[in-house]
Amino acid sequence: MIVKEEQKKEGNDEKLFINLIECYLLLDNRFSLDLYPICVPCLIKVSLKKEEDEETQKEVEIALLALSRIDDRNKIERDLYLNEVKEIIQYHQKHRNLTRLAYQSAWGFLIKRFLLDKSLEVVIANELHFEREVESELDGLMQSVDWKKKEEEMGETERKAMDIISRWISSIRYNFFSCNLWNEEYAELISRIVDLFRASRDNHNEMGKECIQSIKAVAKYRTVKLDDLLKSGVIDAGLEEIQRPTPNERMTYESLKFYYMLSLRFKGMTGDEMEEAKRKELKRKMLEKMEEKGVEDIFNSFQETFRFFFPDDSGFIHL
Template identity: 50%
Template sequence: MIEEEKLTMENAILLLKHMGYCKALKKIMTLFFESSPLNKRFKKMIIDENEKKEGKDEKLMADLCECIFLISHLFLTLPKELYGICVPCLLKAALKKEENEETQKEVEMALLALSCIFSHFNIGRDLFLNEMKEIIQYHEKRHNLTRLAYQSAWWFLIILSFNDQKTIEVIVDEMNFEREAARELDELMQSVDWKKKEEEEIKGKGKNEELVLKRWLQMFDNFFVTCRKWNEECSGIVESIVQVLRAANDYRREIYKTCIYLLRTSAEKRVVKVDALLKSGAIDAVLEEIQQPTVDDEIKYEILQFFDAISRRLKEEEKDEKKDAKRKATKKEIFEKMEEEGYEDVIISFHGIFDFLNKKYHFGLSLNISDYFVNA
């Protein structure tokens, strides 16, 4: 269509950026862009523009890089050279500090495109870390980013810190990710109209806030898997997840299931201590769900994994005498809570479908019923 002059290059870029925006926020799949002639043309245009010694069109470069990152599905097919060109280009666009609506939108698109990267390449923290720190810390002082842009900035950092504990340490210790994430999730939760059902059409600001909230929840899964160090502030994230879970219970079952899954992951990956799971209300929330007259199979599976992780951790011996005494006190408190709520009877009633759930979700669910009892 471009060759036949039925569609201008400018309009093609606008169309692809809009498609990419919808893909990122609404999980719309774009499976065939990688094999399209337009994809190859965009890659060549980016490389050719980058090789110019003078007169580079930085706006065109940023637009093309956004299209590539927003629309791509198979990131392993992107040449490594392209990351070295596009990441600095988009970071430069994201570093703009003018506080007008047009610039905010440009920055949002650049950060959203960066957050779409899913690569096993070692891009190298020297290519992005200082710039991302500047973007995030400037926002924390001046609030110049949209909620989506701010979330996307963090997502980009979390994705690229996979298997890079030094970057994670910067994110956690220097940039206070847990504190900022919990605060942002709490504010978003207040903006969502939880009384509207998922199938009802939701328009305006509330809908956008809900989409951003979902992206934070998706990002926490990556963080819990990536982060390998104890951190007390992680309990703040868990508390916020519990609050979202309770708010989503009646009308947003998709979000509710995501929260149950995140609680299970936080327990399994050991990013929070068991007593923090207790104090945050996570154990109470999961106990409430498991006692419902009807429980979705997927949620049953997640709950069983949650309590299996709790049980295994409480059965571990601590070498430190004070820590061991604290572990035993936590174990006693959780056991009493479970006994009061009739947890043991519920688990026994589920025992007949352990094998079914294990085969259905095939992630190694234990078939030994005693694994789910903290008193064993």
């Protein structure tokens, strides 16, 4: 139906055409490669609308939501989207014309393209300031949620905020997996994820798990400054989770996995990555923090429980 509508020489129903594309993407994100040159420009055109009336905002929101659904394993040529998506994001940064969901969706679409196009990193980090923008959005969204409530007790506004937060965390994880640049904005973003982890873990285990998985990606994949991790509070947050009187098995596993990834980072450090004296000092600080919390026996007991997850029997937490 999409192809037939696009091929019409006369009498093309633009609204029907847009609706067909949006419905298809919202139902199935594995879009045919042949359809990208047809459909991406169409949705981009809708997303570029600047009017702030409610009807236009909804049109833009749905178009960007549909774009954000496109499968991350299929590469889209940059000339189909990049300049336009940059314009959408930068215009919102100046005028705040998009809904929260629309803005997240614009970023979600761009970050998914990053997996197959590493050259986007400079645009994402240095031109559009992904880390700074996500931190600001998370601040606002977290204030919209009463974290003492369970999900079934929340109102519609709170549930919507939770959904958008979850989408941001997913985009953060995509970015951490792919990004190699490091700047001070990343350190602040990690601190914000730690705040979200602490706020959500009692009544929203799934979101807490998403947070610790994102932080785990930092430890494993990024050229992260390890002293920034110490400053962010993530070390303390993980230890708090492991020490809970009634631990959640999945959350405990993810926390332990974070420490495992961190220990591998320390073991793999070279002179090019960190001066030996600084590495030893950071290592000492981490071990002192663990000793202060009195968690050595706890680590050892969990290591036995989760042994099949951690192939290094010499002690995955010993740095």
